[in-house]
Each structure stands twice: as structure tokens, then as C-alpha cells.
């Protein structure tokens with residue numbers, strides 16, 4: 001990671017995340033924030049509410065982000081990168097609009113955003129951009145002088161993400177009983193999304209192939225599997241599977257579901273499984289409930305030895321990757337041609353989303369793309 005430590009033209013980094021409840025009274029209002037206008041059936045909401053209540057109404061996601069915020073500040077200071085770091089959420093306190101207002105008050109004029117989502121999709125990229133546009137609109141209505149806001153490229157193929165995930169898989173394999181380790185299958189799990197959302201994800205519409213969302217995940221699956229094979233000398237079966245399906249039952253979402261997949265590989269005679277949560281950057285509720293509770297219970301029911309590998313969380317290499325991405329983008333904005341770290345076959349993603357990238361169901365203004373109303 002070779003960029004000099006000059007963040008010019010940026011004067012602040014904003015860590016932008018999903019947000020989550022921090023007590024039982026927060027759960028229902030949080031779910032209302034998340035699902036406003038999204039057509040989620042009431043039964044699904046009640047069910048998801050129960051996942052949170054099982055953990056005292058507390059999602060670990062905010063605590064994870066507080067730790068990431070601290071780790072980024074520490075890493076930046078230790079490496080001579082003089083750039084203040086703020087944190088805001090789409091769906092819970094600290095809300096994005098409040099953080100952005102604070103940043104404007106602090107005099108920040110050129111803000112770079114890191115979203116805690118590594119892949120292209122409506123939910124993972126454009127929705128964050130739409131909420132940024134909404135926050136800017138709110139500040140504009142308050143008479144604030146608007147800052148310019150850019151978003152860091154999707155980073156699933158940055159070595160600091162892929163290598164950290166691969167090392168997590170190697171460590172997870174060590175936790176399996178030695179006699180099943182060699183035959184252990186890798187189940188790479190990510191968030192299911194509607195198939196139409198997958199097919200239209202990324203800058204060019206896919207044609208029934210799952211679009212950039214599936215392509216990027218497959219690229220990560222190949223690269224991580226290869227790194228694990230190099231580290232262990234064992235060739236293993238690997239598959240991309242999905243979790244946390246929501247929405248109305250008649251709308252098709254990406255499959256297979258992780259729990260169906262566990263049944264399938266068990267029937268196939270696989271002796272053990274490592275679940276690799278490649279779709280997520282920290283151990284939030286989707287990991288804690290859908291994998292560590294639900295999928296774990298399924299594996300136990302089947303008598304299938306299973307371990308879940310780590311998310312990147314606050315791993316020093318992931319934190320250093322964020323610094324690298326910040327400095328890369330700063331250099332690009334200065335008109336330089338920085339090295340762009342990326343593994344796998346797809347190469348580094350675009351800095352600025354083109355028109356129509358990851359479209360939503362209804363057109364809404366989105367910031368940070370080429371057609372941002374707040375250039």
C-alpha cells in the first residue's frame with residue numbers, strides 16, 4: 001500500500017452504515033425505519049423482531065461500528081494520515097443527517113464516504129447513495145452550505161478484504177475435528193436479494209445472470225477458495241449460497257438458502273462445512289441470528305460438523321485497506337493515476353456510479369454518482 005498520506009482534496013471520512021437497535025424499545029421503530037415503503041409482509045417483520053428480542057433487542061452492529069471508527073482513527077494517526085473520521089447510519093441513531101449536519105458545522109467541505117457494504121446492489125450501494133441525497137436535501141432545506149460528497153468504490157476484491165476472509169477460513173478449518181477437516185465443504189453465504197435486483201445490479205444490466213452482485217461474489221468465492229487451497233494444500237468443494245430472504249413469497253429471490261444447502265451437502269455425504277459470511281463486513285444480526293443461530297441449529301439437527309468463519313470486522317488489514325482506498329481515491333481526485341489494489345478477475349470497480357447503476361424500483365435522487373444533484 002504505497003500511496004503517500006495526502007488526503008487532499010478530502011477533509012473528512014464518513015463511515016456510513018445500516019444502524020441497529022440498542023434495546024427492546026428500539027426494535028419496532030428501527031424495523032419501521034428499515035421497511036418504510038418496502039412492501040415487507042407483516043409476518044416477516046414479526047419474525048425478524050423476534051430475532052432481535054432473542055438478543056435483548058440489541059444488534060451488535062453499532063458496537064462493531066464504534067470499534068471500527070476507533071480502529072480507523074488509530075490507524076490513520078499511526079500512519080500520518082490527518083483526516084477526521086465520523087460515523088452515521090441509514091436506519092438508526094446516530095442518523096446520517098445528524099452526522100452530516102455536524103460535519104458541515106465543523107467546516108467539512110469535501111467528504112469521502114465508506115459504506116459498510118462491499119458489493120454492488122441496490123441495497124448495498126444505491127440505497128446508501130439515495131439516503132445521502134436525502135440527508136443533503138434536508139440540510140439544504142435548513143439553509144446549510146452543502147459539502148461535496150463522494151463514495152469509495154465497492155471493495156469486495158481489495159486484498160485487505162479477501163486475504164483477511166481467506167485467513168479466517170483457514171482458522172475456522174482448524175476448529176473442525178481433524179478427521180473431517182480434509183473433506184470440509186465451503187459454503188459462502190451472502191444476503192439474498194430479489195432476482196430482478198441482482199440482474200440489474202452494477203453499471204450494466206445483467207441478462208438473467210445475477211448481474212454484478214452475483215459476479216462479484218463468485219469472484220470472491222474463487223479467490224478465497226484458491227487462497228485457502230494454497231494455504232492448506234487441499235482442494236475443496238465451494239458454493240455461493242444465500243440467507244436472510246425477506247419480501248413477499250411470490251417474488252423470486254436468489255437461492256439456494258443456506259439451510260437448504262446444508263441439507264443438500266449433508267445428503268451428498270459432505271463430512272463438515274465451513275460457513276463463510278462473505279456478504280458482510282461485521283458480525284451483525286444477519287450473522288448472529290441467520291448463521292450462528294438458525295444455520296447452526298440446522299447443522300446440529302443434521303449431525304453435520306459446522307463452523308462459521310470470521311467477518312473482517314476491525315482486523316488490522318481491513319482497516320489498512322480502508323486507508324489505502326481513501327488515499328487511492330484522494331489521488332484520483334487530484335488527477336493522478338494511483339495504483340488500485342484488486343485481486344480476482346474483475347478488476348477495481350468504478351469510483352463514481354454511472355447513470356442507472358443498481359436501479360431501485362422507483363427513481364429517487366442519489367448522491368455521489370455522475371448524475372448526483374449535488375455535484
Ligand SMILES: CC1=C(CCC(=O)O)c2cc3nc(cc4[nH]c(cc5[nH]c(cc1n2)c(C)c5CCC(=O)O)c(CCC(=O)O)c4C)C(CCC(=O)O)=C3C
Pocket residue numbers: 018019020021031034035038040044045048059060061116117118121123124191192193194244245246247279284285286
Ligand atoms: C444486500 C443486503 C445487505 C448487505 C449490504 C449491507 O450491509 O448494507 C443487507 C444488510 C443488512 N440488513 C440488515 C437488516 C435488515 N434488512 C432488511 C431487509 C432487506 N435487506 C436486504 C438486503 C441487504 N441487507 C433486502 C433486499 C431487504 C428487503 C427489504 C428491502 O427491499 O429493502 C430488514 C427488514 C426485515 C427483513 O425483511 O429481514 C432488516 C431488519 C442489517 C442490520 C443488521 C443488524 O441489525 O445487525 C444489515 C447490515
Ligand SMILES: [Fe+2]
Pocket residue numbers: 191
Ligand atoms: Fe438487509
